[in-house]
Structure formats: C-alpha cells, structure tokens
Amino acid sequence: MADTKREIERKYESDDSGLPDLTGVAGVAAVLDKGVAHLDATYYDTADLRLAAASLTLRRRTGGSDAGWHLKLPVAPGVRDEIHAPLSDTVPPTLASLVRSRVRDAELLPVVRLRSERDVRDLVDAEGRLLAEASVDAVRAERLSGGSGSAQWTEIEVELADGGDPTFLDTVEKRLRKAGVRPSKSASKLARALAETTPRGKNGKNGKKQRKGEESPGEPVTSGDHVLAYVRAQRDAVVELDPAVRQDAPDSVHSMRVATRRMRSAFRSYGKVLDRGVTDPIGAELKWLAGELGVDRDREVLTERLTAALDDLPRTLVSGPVHTRLDTWAGARRGGSRSRLTGVLDSKRYLTLLDTLDALLAAPPLRKAAAGKPGKVLAKAVRKDFGKVSVLVEQALELAPGHDRDLALHEARKKAKRTRYAAEAAAPALGDPATALVKSMKSLQTLLGDHQDSVMARGTLRELSAVAHAAGESSFTYGVLYGREEQRAASAEAELPGVWKEIRAGALV
Structure with a gap:
C-alpha cells in the first residue's frame, strides 16, 4: 500500500567544506548530529527518459529511515509529492499505475544508480520540535542505461519538517548564502546524474526529450x-x-x-x-x-x-x-x-x-x-x-x-x-x-x-x-x-x- 507526503526542500552546491554553522538561524535552538546514513538508490525510467522529461522520479532505495520505492511528482519549484511503497524486487503496481500516462506501453528500466553518504543534522526549536533536516550528501552516480560513465559531487540539502512553515527555508538560505553556499543548478540528484552521464547532443539538456517526433514549440506566430x-x-x-x-x-x-x-x-x-x-x-x-x-x-x-x-x-x-x-x-x-x-x-x-x-x-x-x-x-x-x-x-x-x-x-x-x-x-x-x-x-x-x-x-x-x-x-x-x-x-x-x-x-x- 502506498502513502503520500508533501516534500519541501532546497538543494545547494557544496565545496566539500561541510555544513555551515546553523545555530545562529532564527528559531533554531540546537543542531543535532544524527549520524551518517548510507543510501543506495536505483532510478527507473523508460529508454527515452519520459519520466525525467516530466521531472518525475521513480526509485528503489535502501538505507536510511525510509527504505522502499519512492515516486516523486512535481508540485511547484522545490515542492514535490512523494509517494512511498514498500521494498520489492519489481516496480509496485500502485506506482506503475501513477506513471502510466507517461510510460504507456514502454518498459521501465534501471537508468541510474546513486550511492550517497548522507551526514544528517536536525534543526530543532527550543521545545525540541523538528524544524528541518539539513544534510551533506556525498554522491556517486553510475549510468546503467542510455549513457555511460559515472559522476560524483557533494551537495547540501535542507528539507522542511512535515507541517513546517516554508518561510523557515528562506531564513536558512540567508545563512547559507552568507556562508558562501549557493543554490544547486540541478533540480534533483537524478537530473544532475543524467546531465553528467549523457553523451553530448543526446536527449537534450538534463536528459530531457520531447515526445517522439514532436518539436519543442517556440513563440506562436501563425x-x-x-x-x-x-x-x-x-x-x-x-x-x-x-x-x-x-x-x-x-x-x-x-x-x-x-x-x-x-x-x-x-x-x-x-x-x-x-x-x-x-x-x-x-x-x-x-x-x-x-x-x-x-x-x-x-x-x-x-x-x-x-x-x-x-x-x-x-x-x-x-x-x-x-x-x-x-x-x-x-x-x-x-x-x-x-x-x-x-x-x-x-x-x-x-x-x-x-x-x-x-x-x-x-x-x-x-x-x-x-x-x-x-x-x-x-x-x-x-x-x-x-x-x-x-x-x-x-x-x-x-x-x-x-x-x-x-x-x-x-x-x-x-x-x-x-x-x-x-x-x-x-x-x-x-x-x-x-x-x-x-x-x-x-x-x-x-x-x-x-x-x-x-x-x-x-x-x-x-x-x-x-x-x-x-x-x-x-x-x-x-x-x-x-x-x-x-x-x-x-x-x-x-x-x-x-x-x-x-x-x-x-x-x-
């Protein structure tokens, strides 16, 4: 059975210097070290990357507190609905159904494997309530189909706690920018992995591709x-x-x-x-x-x-x-x-x-x-x-x-x-x-x-x-x-x- 949660997060470039001190952020009483999680995720898509073209991600992930299958549907910039299903060897029917209008009769294949070491910090208020989770992710990406090679990078991710005030992320971002940290150029880890492992000129930027035969429309004239x-x-x-x-x-x-x-x-x-x-x-x-x-x-x-x-x-x-x-x-x-x-x-x-x-x-x-x-x-x-x-x-x-x-x-x-x-x-x-x-x-x-x-x-x-x-x-x-x-x-x-x-x-x- 699948369940859904609203994910509100922001991603930042990292120069491997780690997470800046966030104890001075307004509302943050403490920054708690939650240790390092080892995550192993395989992302699925069609051969022509229809899900990636629509900014959808479907993955099977082990490690961490939410191992299982995850389907992420875009809602707004930095906001996605994440639908979770238990671990299984094949794509759960509930999630396959939700991408059928994109996939149709095509086969879902493993396209990218991401292995991450996630160093997690909880930002909590004076009463110990979780405000957000901040992490530094050391990512290794391996292309499994539709491309070749690998890539690695480090990024900072800040995810708002369930039911939290989105403006809190603005406050955290001000502190990060002051420390020299800048927003990521990629909307997701998968987008960056595809961009860095896709041969130049194939499937377009970030692995995105128009539907077969359909040209990208310009400004209407006629x-x-x-x-x-x-x-x-x-x-x-x-x-x-x-x-x-x-x-x-x-x-x-x-x-x-x-x-x-x-x-x-x-x-x-x-x-x-x-x-x-x-x-x-x-x-x-x-x-x-x-x-x-x-x-x-x-x-x-x-x-x-x-x-x-x-x-x-x-x-x-x-x-x-x-x-x-x-x-x-x-x-x-x-x-x-x-x-x-x-x-x-x-x-x-x-x-x-x-x-x-x-x-x-x-x-x-x-x-x-x-x-x-x-x-x-x-x-x-x-x-x-x-x-x-x-x-x-x-x-x-x-x-x-x-x-x-x-x-x-x-x-x-x-x-x-x-x-x-x-x-x-x-x-x-x-x-x-x-x-x-x-x-x-x-x-x-x-x-x-x-x-x-x-x-x-x-x-x-x-x-x-x-x-x-x-x-x-x-x-x-x-x-x-x-x-x-x-x-x-x-x-x-x-x-x-x-x-x-x-x-x-x-x-x-």
Missing part, C-alpha cells in the same frame, strides 16, 4: 501555431492530471474533463486550421473520455445542489426521511466508481488516445488557413461561434417558458462554452477583445448552467418523490424543493435578457 499551442496545453493537462485522478484528488476529475472538452471544442471551432477529417475521430474519443469522467461527476454536482437546498429549508418543511432518500440516490452508482475509472485510464482505448494526440501534435494536419495571420483567421472563427450563440439565445428568448425553452437554453449554454474555449485559444493573439469575450461567455455559461442544473434537479425531485410515495412516505418536501427550483429557473430566465444585451453591446470580436 494561426496554426496558436491553435496547436492550445491543444498541446490541454493534452499536457490530461497527462499531468492522470495521477491525481487515480488518487481521487479534489477537482482532478473535473479538471481533466474540462481539458478534454477544450481540445474537442478547439478541433470543431478551428476546422479551417486543423483538418476535421483527422480531428473528428479524435474528438469522438475525447467525448468518450469526458463521458467516462462525468459518470459520477454530474450526479455529485446535483447531489450537492439538492443537499444544500434541503439544508436551507426550515425543519417544519422537512417531512419524512428525505435526507436518507437523497443519500441513497446519491450513492446508487458510487460503489466501485474509483476502480472503474482506474480501469478506464488503464484501458488500451485511453492509452491509444494519448498516443494519437501525441501523433497529431508531432505531425499536425494543417490546412491552408493555418499559415494565415491570427488576427484574421482566429477572429473569424471566434466570430462564427459567437454568431451561433447569438442565434440560439435569441431563439430561446422568443419561446414561452417550458420544455422547448429549456432545451434551447441548454443548447445555447453548450455553444457559449465552445465560444469561450475558442476565445481562450485566440486570446494570446487577439488580446483584450478575446479576453473580454472569454469573461462574457463564462458569465453566460454560469447563468445558463444554473438554469440547466435546475432542470435536472426538478427531474430528480420528481423521481425521488415517486419513489417516496410508493414507499408510503410523504412527498411534501420534494414538492417544496421542486417549487424553489422552478423559482431559480424563472429568475435565471428573467435575468438573461439583460445579461445578453450587455454581452452584445460589449462584443468586439
């Missing part, structure tokens, strides 16, 4: 450049969010789902830039993935809405076991949902989709307009999408309240979302007008989204009321909640003409 930059960012988001989704991290499923929608919208909005004969089948697969990600998400959002509405009712209006009935409905499809979603992310279909997106970006199906100026090509596409929103909103406003208007507003919401994403992709090229449209479409999407949520909530309340009535329970409260949802929908519909008039007046695309 329309095609801008659209591909947007698609690439969404592809990267899906790959990077994969481990978080597998770990059921907050908002990860929703964020991945949004990335798939953004890509799909870009393909449809910019059909004059990327050949839809190629992108439409990919869009269909992205729709499938979004659907799999949304199986539980939509019900979760609806549950939160109904629970909040129920909690807002006076007790005198709550009749019968409504909370229990709502909880039963909410949990009806939740069982095994995480393992089901993990199965989707391990599926051949999903991994093939990732490979297909890589291939698209490596050899994009550019059409003639891709070489055109963004101010003309992208603006035209955004205007076209906005025009479709305009037609749908105007048609919806002409309809009487009811089922047909609900459907029309739902279609307008989907087109508003697509227009928003098209404007997002164009914003770096078009500037303020596109940015303003993104904001406008987001506000329209929010208003129409609340209306659609009300439509869905009323359908669910009818369902729950019927089940409760059949069970001999009171359906009174469901009727009260239904009436309130009707009022929320009516309020959104009443607000729409004014919001739409303001959006039309400010639309400059």
Whole structure:
C-alpha cells in the first residue's frame, strides 16, 4: 500500500567544506548530529527518459529511515509529492499505475544508480520540535542505461519538517548564502546524474526529450501555431492530471474533463486550421473520455445542489426521511466508481488516445488557413461561434417558458462554452477583445448552467418523490424543493435578457 507526503526542500552546491554553522538561524535552538546514513538508490525510467522529461522520479532505495520505492511528482519549484511503497524486487503496481500516462506501453528500466553518504543534522526549536533536516550528501552516480560513465559531487540539502512553515527555508538560505553556499543548478540528484552521464547532443539538456517526433514549440506566430499551442496545453493537462485522478484528488476529475472538452471544442471551432477529417475521430474519443469522467461527476454536482437546498429549508418543511432518500440516490452508482475509472485510464482505448494526440501534435494536419495571420483567421472563427450563440439565445428568448425553452437554453449554454474555449485559444493573439469575450461567455455559461442544473434537479425531485410515495412516505418536501427550483429557473430566465444585451453591446470580436 502506498502513502503520500508533501516534500519541501532546497538543494545547494557544496565545496566539500561541510555544513555551515546553523545555530545562529532564527528559531533554531540546537543542531543535532544524527549520524551518517548510507543510501543506495536505483532510478527507473523508460529508454527515452519520459519520466525525467516530466521531472518525475521513480526509485528503489535502501538505507536510511525510509527504505522502499519512492515516486516523486512535481508540485511547484522545490515542492514535490512523494509517494512511498514498500521494498520489492519489481516496480509496485500502485506506482506503475501513477506513471502510466507517461510510460504507456514502454518498459521501465534501471537508468541510474546513486550511492550517497548522507551526514544528517536536525534543526530543532527550543521545545525540541523538528524544524528541518539539513544534510551533506556525498554522491556517486553510475549510468546503467542510455549513457555511460559515472559522476560524483557533494551537495547540501535542507528539507522542511512535515507541517513546517516554508518561510523557515528562506531564513536558512540567508545563512547559507552568507556562508558562501549557493543554490544547486540541478533540480534533483537524478537530473544532475543524467546531465553528467549523457553523451553530448543526446536527449537534450538534463536528459530531457520531447515526445517522439514532436518539436519543442517556440513563440506562436501563425494561426496554426496558436491553435496547436492550445491543444498541446490541454493534452499536457490530461497527462499531468492522470495521477491525481487515480488518487481521487479534489477537482482532478473535473479538471481533466474540462481539458478534454477544450481540445474537442478547439478541433470543431478551428476546422479551417486543423483538418476535421483527422480531428473528428479524435474528438469522438475525447467525448468518450469526458463521458467516462462525468459518470459520477454530474450526479455529485446535483447531489450537492439538492443537499444544500434541503439544508436551507426550515425543519417544519422537512417531512419524512428525505435526507436518507437523497443519500441513497446519491450513492446508487458510487460503489466501485474509483476502480472503474482506474480501469478506464488503464484501458488500451485511453492509452491509444494519448498516443494519437501525441501523433497529431508531432505531425499536425494543417490546412491552408493555418499559415494565415491570427488576427484574421482566429477572429473569424471566434466570430462564427459567437454568431451561433447569438442565434440560439435569441431563439430561446422568443419561446414561452417550458420544455422547448429549456432545451434551447441548454443548447445555447453548450455553444457559449465552445465560444469561450475558442476565445481562450485566440486570446494570446487577439488580446483584450478575446479576453473580454472569454469573461462574457463564462458569465453566460454560469447563468445558463444554473438554469440547466435546475432542470435536472426538478427531474430528480420528481423521481425521488415517486419513489417516496410508493414507499408510503410523504412527498411534501420534494414538492417544496421542486417549487424553489422552478423559482431559480424563472429568475435565471428573467435575468438573461439583460445579461445578453450587455454581452452584445460589449462584443468586439
């Protein structure tokens, strides 16, 4: 079983003179000698160093207090989530799963062996509480595959204690700098080992390599450049969010789902830039993935809405076991949902989709307009999408309240979302007008989204009321909640003409 901890540390170059005296650092009452630990770590990666390219490290280490397998995922500079699994002879399935979006069908091989003598000091406060661990590491690196040779160096590492204040590391750094110690040029031991044992010109700096066939993008110039930059960012988001989704991290499923929608919208909005004969089948697969990600998400959002509405009712209006009935409905499809979603992310279909997106970006199906100026090509596409929103909103406003208007507003919401994403992709090229449209479409999407949520909530309340009535329970409260949802929908519909008039007046695309 794997467990996770947040690692916050800083690394410094060392001239072998050891650790400077840190007893004068503010807050440090004592520096305790914890002895020397002998660490032996083997780092695993694919032959083309996909994990290193993404600043991920996977290692098997013996020695020290935390022997075992460690997977480190970058969070921010100097901050990583370290996932630990017990020692074993092969890569633990739990950790292999978390790097699958990078590794896919490739084999994980031992690429570097690092043996370190770590001289450890604990920095503690007046009450003996650990503030940070400072160490001097004498490192010997040996390349096992993809290169040759060895390297050795000495570095200083300062790791913040669990739950510590990150600003304490700033205080320690001031003392180290005053002593002539400077931050390391390498983000990790592995990065330095790869850099010093990789033949010049192979795999790029620090062992990093682009995905096969994909060139490192420069500043976008043409329309095609801008659209591909947007698609690439969404592809990267899906790959990077994969481990978080597998770990059921907050908002990860929703964020991945949004990335798939953004890509799909870009393909449809910019059909004059990327050949839809190629992108439409990919869009269909992205729709499938979004659907799999949304199986539980939509019900979760609806549950939160109904629970909040129920909690807002006076007790005198709550009749019968409504909370229990709502909880039963909410949990009806939740069982095994995480393992089901993990199965989707391990599926051949999903991994093939990732490979297909890589291939698209490596050899994009550019059409003639891709070489055109963004101010003309992208603006035209955004205007076209906005025009479709305009037609749908105007048609919806002409309809009487009811089922047909609900459907029309739902279609307008989907087109508003697509227009928003098209404007997002164009914003770096078009500037303020596109940015303003993104904001406008987001506000329209929010208003129409609340209306659609009300439509869905009323359908669910009818369902729950019927089940409760059949069970001999009171359906009174469901009727009260239904009436309130009707009022929320009516309020959104009443607000729409004014919001739409303001959006039309400010639309400059």
